[in-house]
Amino acid sequence: MPAKIFDGCVIALSGNLAQTHGEIKKLITDHGGVSTNIVNDQCTHLICSSSDLVKKPAKVKQAEKIKTTNIVKDEWLFESVSEKKRLAEASYLWTTTRSSKKTKGAPKSPSPSQKSDSSVKSKTSQKTGTVQKGKANQKDKASQKDKTSQKADSTKMKSKKRSRSDSEGILDAAEPAAKKVKDSQKAEFNTLTIPVDKRCALGAAYHVYIDPESCDPKGTIYDASLNYTEVGANSNKFYRMQVLSSDPTNFRAWFCWGRVGENGQTNIPNVTSKEGAINAFKKKFREKTGWAWENRFEPPRKGKYAFLERDYEEDGDEEEKLKGRLDRKETKAEDTDSCEEEVKSGLPLPVQSLMELIFNQKYFAGVMQDMNYDAKKLPLGKLSKKTLKSGFEKLKELAQVIADPSAAMTNYQRSQPQMIASLTDEYYTVIPHVFGRNRPPQIGDDKMLRREIDLLEALLDMNIANEIMQGKPYKDNGKRVHPLDLQYRGLGMQEMTTLDKKSNEFEELNNYLVKSHGQTHSIQMTVQEIFRIERQGEFKRFEDSVAKLRSSQRLLLWHGSRTTNFGGILSQDLRIAPPEAPINGYMFDKGIYLADMSSKSANYCCASASGNVGLLLLCEAELGKPMLELYQSNPRAATDASSQGMIATMGKGITVPKNWKDASCVHPDLKGVQMPDVIKSFPGKSHDPRAWLQYNEYITYDVSHVRLRYLFRVTMT
Numbered sequence: 001m002p003a004k005i006f007d008g009c010v011i012a013l014s015g016n017l018a019q020t021h022g023e024i025k026k027l028i029t030d031h032g033g034v035s036t037n038i039v040n041d042q043c044t045h046l047i048c049s050s051s052d053l054v055k056k057p058a059k060v061k062q063a064e065k066i067k068t069t070n071i072v073k074d075e076w077l078f079e080s081v082s083e084k085k086r087l088a089e090a091s092y093l094w095t096t097t098r099s100s101k102k103t104k105g106a107p108k109s110p111s112p113s114q115k116s117d118s119s120v121k122s123k124t125s126q127k128t129g130t131v132q133k134g135k136a137n138q139k140d141k142a143s144q145k146d147k148t149s150q151k152a153d154s155t156k157m158k159s160k161k162r163s164r165s166d167s168e169g170i171l172d173a174a175e176p177a178a179k180k181v182k183d184s185q186k187a188e189f190n191t192l193t194i195p196v197d198k199r200c201a202l203g204a205a206y207h208v209y210i211d212p213e214s215c216d217p218k219g220t221i222y223d224a225s226l227n228y229t230e231v232g233a234n235s236n237k238f239y240r241m242q243v244l245s246s247d248p249t250n251f252r253a254w255f256c257w258g259r260v261g262e263n264g265q266t267n268i269p270n271v272t273s274k275e276g277a278i279n280a281f282k283k284k285f286r287e288k289t290g291w292a293w294e295n296r297f298e299p300p301r302k303g304k305y306a307f308l309e310r311d312y313e314e315d316g317d318e319e320e321k322l323k324g325r326l327d328r329k330e331t332k333a334e335d336t337d338s339c340e341e342e343v344k345s346g347l348p349l350p351v352q353s354l355m356e357l358i359f360n361q362k363y364f365a366g367v368m369q370d371m372n373y374d375a376k377k378l379p380l381g382k383l384s385k386k387t388l389k390s391g392f393e394k395l396k397e398l399a400q401v402i403a404d405p406s407a408a409m410t411n412y413q414r415s416q417p418q419m420i421a422s423l424t425d426e427y428y429t430v431i432p433h434v435f436g437r438n439r440p441p442q443i444g445d446d447k448m449l450r451r452e453i454d455l456l457e458a459l460l461d462m463n464i465a466n467e468i469m470q471g472k473p474y475k476d477n478g479k480r481v482h483p484l485d486l487q488y489r490g491l492g493m494q495e496m497t498t499l500d501k502k503s504n505e506f507e508e509l510n511n512y513l514v515k516s517h518g519q520t521h522s523i524q525m526t527v528q529e530i531f532r533i534e535r536q537g538e539f540k541r542f543e544d545s546v547a548k549l550r551s552s553q554r555l556l557l558w559h560g561s562r563t564t565n566f567g568g569i570l571s572q573d574l575r576i577a578p579p580e581a582p583i584n585g586y587m588f589d590k591g592i593y594l595a596d597m598s599s600k601s602a603n604y605c606c607a608s609a610s611g612n613v614g615l616l617l618l619c620e621a622e623l624g625k626p627m628l629e630l631y632q633s634n635p636r637a638a639t640d641a642s643s644q645g646m647i648a649t650m651g652k653g654i655t656v657p658k659n660w661k662d663a664s665c666v667h668p669d670l671k672g673v674q675m676p677d678v679i680k681s682f683p684g685k686s687h688d689p690r691a692w693l694q695y696n697e698y699i700t701y702d703v704s705h706v707r708l709r710y711l712f713r714v715t716m717t
Contacts, residue, residue, distance in 0.1 A: 465567025
């Protein structure tokens, strides 16, 4: 039996947390606490997300009025469960308006970086093109609402998660050691409304039935998406089923099936009672999956459909959604009566344009279509971490069989071709793909494997960006906030300054971009904008981490990625693939890959998918001295480097920078960091006869050894 560490605690939840509300509530009750949906004098804790802390739905506002209600981060609960004791709340309290009134136990926020004070306010200058944070007046601290320091707290929490060892995994960050089986089919039935599938002819009069048959206020959502793929039979099928209700006496079961990517056929059995509709639903579920509905989270059975877990938790509370709807109605009324002034963005124009690029939903859809992902089956925002984790696990099994043919017989008692076919089927069943009427391709080599790894990693980043985009416009000091400003706030940046194109800083960086172009690369690049950037908390994390190293070697290097990935990168950090991901798809093991040739990184931007505009990062990387130098692929490079006391790997290239210089010529803060001297000499041929790669690659295995310095917006043709 779990220890009753939350005995005497009455805990409410607000916002999109590290786990679903249903799962967190189970943790609370399993460990002796009481879960509540109401914040009143009896509520001892409100576990709140960073976004809700800014938007302030009803629960947060009420909690701020009650001195005895601790407003805490979700880490307090997860780490208490992990430690098997209730931890002191002081280290986990959010900074709120009540904190400025000296709430008992509220700690002072530590400095998010060496360049900023813990008490900051946003400053925006259209003239200089800078979005940054500066010191607030000491006498104004108690009266001013400090949203940016709240974001600093949020980012420090994220940084803490990301800097954990790779073995802990991206998908498991901030989760308790003894994680319960996730059940996102549980919901707060009195607030959540699940829409009827668009293919259902019953229309808007019905809604998906949520049955509160277990313990109030939870309920089971009678909505199931199933998937089945068998490459050998050219079978790629879906099955969707729902129990629908129009009123307490009228229920229907609805079924839809067909080939993935097509509308399919539908059927509505002639039953109208609740019991009859639920029985029809459960019978069909068992027929298709081989499992009883109550056992739906068990692994898929061979030759049967897989149940695709969906995340039904919304980004904010239902009260906030209602507030958003009322605000929209209010705005319409004001427009009718007094022609309310249009909301304008407070961001510099280049930053506005950057937000439009990063959060372009058309580009999101294009990436998923290009990778054959079925976004209709599991749209962004509904992807559960468990589903993505299952996808990585299937690819890891495939990787073992591809790399070692004997592993198929040793581990599965089947031939390699049989296991590649079987595991490919299982992967496509868990991660639905659209192939039209074409036969789904087998994942039988490292190239195909790498493509699917890229898909899952892209889905991780796009899922994060989607959460930021879903934030509703809200009022700030009585004024509505522009969506682009809201998206920028969601990134939690400490600074984003647009460089003057006539400055020495811009010229030096532009030279590095243009003159470190590889001769074998056909891509042509022209800078549109360069932004000097700083992520909240990242600089301090970097300095704290590298201070422990015995030898230092800092380089200014390139990293490229799709524009659709940058919502995740800027808000959550560059990330290392989780332990569930196979190592086969990585030339030098799982890590952060960097380059000293701009065009090498530019090839990873896939700019054609975003209007021939790509984003490149220039990163300061602590690689230590010496690095593990390799001349050919080594998927276990991280282990080999660590065994020799090294923290990074260098893949030796044929074409290399001939000279290096101190990067203080770009900016004084870069003193001690080395960058290629492309003015003195262009990159040329290496004198190392063993070099095999075309260009150098640098791989670090610790995210805390990298800090983002510049973001380039580049035309790529």
